[in-house]
Amino acid sequence: MFCRAFRVRSNTAIKGSDRRKLRTDVAAAFPNLSAEQLTEFIPNKEELNVIKIYTHKGEAVTVYMNSRNPILFEAEKALYPTVYALWAYPDLLPAFSTWPPVLQKLAGGADLMLPGVIVPPSGFPQVERGMLCAVTLSGNRAPVAVSVATMSTAEMLAAGMKGKGFAVLHTYMDHLWEYGDKSYPPTLAPSVTEPAEKESADDEEEMEEKEPVSSFSTDPLQHVDIGDLSLKEQDSCAILMGKEEHNENKAAETAEDDNTEVQQEAEDSRTPQEQMDALLSQCFFHALKCKVKKSDLPLLTSTFLRSHMFPCCPAGQQLDIKKSSYKKFSKFLQCMQHQKILQVKELSKGVESIVEVDWKHPDIKAFTVPEGFSSASAAQDCKNEDKEQAYHAPEIIPLYGVSTKMVPLFQESGHKKGSILSSSEVRNIIVNYVKTNELVDEANKNFVKVNAILCDCLLDKSEQDEISNLKWDDLLSRCLERLQPLHQVTFFGQEPIVRKGKIEPIDITIAQRSSNKKVTIIKNLELYGLDPQSVANILQQKVQASATIAPVPGTKDRVQVQIQGNQIHHLAKMLLEEYQLPRKYIQGLEKAPKLGRKK
The missing domain is CATH 3.30.780.10 (SUI1-like domain)
Known part of the structure; x- marks a missing residue:
C-alpha cells in the first residue's frame, strides 16, 4: 500500500473528543492491550496529529501520528498498527517469521508467499482468514511488516505451505516508515522456542551456501548490506540505505567481490519472475549508461524500450515485461522515477516521454556493463539502432462505450454505462436483441421493427412518429453513432492503451x-x-x-x-x-x- 510515494491532503492536530473516540476504537480493534498500554499508546496530553493521504492507487487513508512517528493508519474503516507501534508492542499481533532477504520483496510491494514462511518447532499461531498479522525476521522478534492472512492456519498447512499466505499492507523501509523518524527495528530477544528455530535456520543457510544477509541489529552497517543486496539484484523498489559515507561504499564493494560466486549460485534458485525483474533492471541501467544521451531527451518511453533496452538484452535471453513483477513498463518507470533516476512526463495525452535522467545517480554509476558488451560496441550499436531497428506500427482498434441513453438497449446483454465494446460485439448484441424480441419484419427480413426501446435509443424526436421500421445497416450505423467513441492503441511490447474519442490522424x-x-x-x-x-x-x-x-x-x-x-x-x-x-x-x-x- 505504501511501497510508492503518497500524496498528503491535510495534516491537523486531533481534537479531544476525537482522541477519546480513537482510544475506544483502538481498544475494540486490539483487545489484548491493557488499560495502561492503551493510555500510553493514545496519550492524553501529548500532541497527536491526523493526516489524510492518498496512496499511489488513489486510496484514501487516514494516518495517526505520535511524536513524529505514524502509529496507526485507517483504511476502509479498519485500523492497522504501523511498524513503529509494533516495535513498542511486539506482541500486539500474531507473528509469522521469514528470512531477511524476503524483506526486500515485501518493501517492493510483494505479498508474503507461504514457501518463504519459517515453520517454528512450536507450530504457527492460530489465525483465521482476514486476521491482522505481523511479519518478523528470523532471530529478531521486532515486526517488520503488517499483513492480513489470506487463509487460516489450518488452510496453510493443508495447502502444503504453498501459495500466498499474507497480503502485505505496510513494511519497514516503505514510504509510511519514511514519514517517521526512519529509525531501525530494535533487537528483541526471541521467544523460548525460537533458539531451536534459529539453529535449524542456520543449518538451512549453510546448505544454501550461506546467503550473505544476517538478522537485524542496531548497527547501521548491517542495514547497508541489506540495501546493497537489493542494488546488486536490482529487482525491487526497496529504499537503499546507508549510501552517504565513502567507507560504507568500500565495504559494500568488498562484500560484493566476496559474494560473487554465492550470488551466481543463488540466481538459479530465484523464481522466473525474480529473474525477469533482474534482467529488466540490467537492460534499463545498461541502456541509460551506454546508449541514451542528453541530446536524445525528451525520449518516448516506447522508443526507449524498443530501440535502447531491447538491444541490451544478453544473447540467448528475451526481455518480457509481462513476466516481471511490474507487468507494465509504465509501472517499472514509475518505480525508477520514485528512486529519482529519471523523470517521466506525459508530453501529449496518453503518450509518456523520458524528459530527464540523473546520470550521476549511484545506481547508474555503480552499474557495470555485462560481459559480451563493450563501450565501443555499445556506442556503435547506438549509431546503428535507428537504422536497423524496425519500427512497429501500433495496432489501433476502434471501440465504443455504452452511453446513458443507450443503456436500455444493452442492459439485457449484461452491460451497463461505461462498458467498452468492439464493433463486432456491438453488432452481435444488436442482432441477438432483435432476434430475442422477435423484431425482424416478417414481410421483409431486411427490415427491423422499431419497438419502444429502439425508438428512444436510436430515433430523433422528429422521427419517432414517422419511422416504424429500419434497415439492418441503418440500425447498426445509428447504434454506433450514438455510442461513445473510443480507441485502443497497442504499441510493440507494451500493454494496450484505451483512450476517449477517435484517434487523431x-x-x-x-x-x-x-x-x-x-x-x-x-x-x-x-x-x-x-x-x-x-x-x-x-x-x-x-x-x-x-x-x-x-x-x-x-x-x-x-x-x-x-x-x-x-x-x-x-x-x-x-x-x-x-x-x-x-x-x-x-x-x-x-x-x-x-x-x-x-x-
Whole structure:
C-alpha cells in the first residue's frame, strides 16, 4: 500500500473528543492491550496529529501520528498498527517469521508467499482468514511488516505451505516508515522456542551456501548490506540505505567481490519472475549508461524500450515485461522515477516521454556493463539502432462505450454505462436483441421493427412518429453513432492503451513563411509511437533541409516537426512504406506538389 510515494491532503492536530473516540476504537480493534498500554499508546496530553493521504492507487487513508512517528493508519474503516507501534508492542499481533532477504520483496510491494514462511518447532499461531498479522525476521522478534492472512492456519498447512499466505499492507523501509523518524527495528530477544528455530535456520543457510544477509541489529552497517543486496539484484523498489559515507561504499564493494560466486549460485534458485525483474533492471541501467544521451531527451518511453533496452538484452535471453513483477513498463518507470533516476512526463495525452535522467545517480554509476558488451560496441550499436531497428506500427482498434441513453438497449446483454465494446460485439448484441424480441419484419427480413426501446435509443424526436421500421445497416450505423467513441492503441511490447474519442490522424500541412517560402508541418506523431525528434533528424538527412521541433500553438504539451519546403513526397514514402502506417491515419498527403512531366 505504501511501497510508492503518497500524496498528503491535510495534516491537523486531533481534537479531544476525537482522541477519546480513537482510544475506544483502538481498544475494540486490539483487545489484548491493557488499560495502561492503551493510555500510553493514545496519550492524553501529548500532541497527536491526523493526516489524510492518498496512496499511489488513489486510496484514501487516514494516518495517526505520535511524536513524529505514524502509529496507526485507517483504511476502509479498519485500523492497522504501523511498524513503529509494533516495535513498542511486539506482541500486539500474531507473528509469522521469514528470512531477511524476503524483506526486500515485501518493501517492493510483494505479498508474503507461504514457501518463504519459517515453520517454528512450536507450530504457527492460530489465525483465521482476514486476521491482522505481523511479519518478523528470523532471530529478531521486532515486526517488520503488517499483513492480513489470506487463509487460516489450518488452510496453510493443508495447502502444503504453498501459495500466498499474507497480503502485505505496510513494511519497514516503505514510504509510511519514511514519514517517521526512519529509525531501525530494535533487537528483541526471541521467544523460548525460537533458539531451536534459529539453529535449524542456520543449518538451512549453510546448505544454501550461506546467503550473505544476517538478522537485524542496531548497527547501521548491517542495514547497508541489506540495501546493497537489493542494488546488486536490482529487482525491487526497496529504499537503499546507508549510501552517504565513502567507507560504507568500500565495504559494500568488498562484500560484493566476496559474494560473487554465492550470488551466481543463488540466481538459479530465484523464481522466473525474480529473474525477469533482474534482467529488466540490467537492460534499463545498461541502456541509460551506454546508449541514451542528453541530446536524445525528451525520449518516448516506447522508443526507449524498443530501440535502447531491447538491444541490451544478453544473447540467448528475451526481455518480457509481462513476466516481471511490474507487468507494465509504465509501472517499472514509475518505480525508477520514485528512486529519482529519471523523470517521466506525459508530453501529449496518453503518450509518456523520458524528459530527464540523473546520470550521476549511484545506481547508474555503480552499474557495470555485462560481459559480451563493450563501450565501443555499445556506442556503435547506438549509431546503428535507428537504422536497423524496425519500427512497429501500433495496432489501433476502434471501440465504443455504452452511453446513458443507450443503456436500455444493452442492459439485457449484461452491460451497463461505461462498458467498452468492439464493433463486432456491438453488432452481435444488436442482432441477438432483435432476434430475442422477435423484431425482424416478417414481410421483409431486411427490415427491423422499431419497438419502444429502439425508438428512444436510436430515433430523433422528429422521427419517432414517422419511422416504424429500419434497415439492418441503418440500425447498426445509428447504434454506433450514438455510442461513445473510443480507441485502443497497442504499441510493440507494451500493454494496450484505451483512450476517449477517435484517434487523431498524423496531420501534415503546408504553411507560407516570409519571402514566399513554404514549410511542412507535421503534428500528432507521438500518438503513433513516433519520436518527433527522430523523424525530424531523418527528414533533415534525406532532404538536406532545416528541420526543427516546436510546441503546437495553443497547447502546453504537444510538439510538431517543421521542415523547410514542401516535403510531403518524402513524408509519404517514410510513413507509408518504411513505417507502414495505414493511409487512413495520415491527413494531408494530397497536398504534395505535382510532379512535372519527364522530358
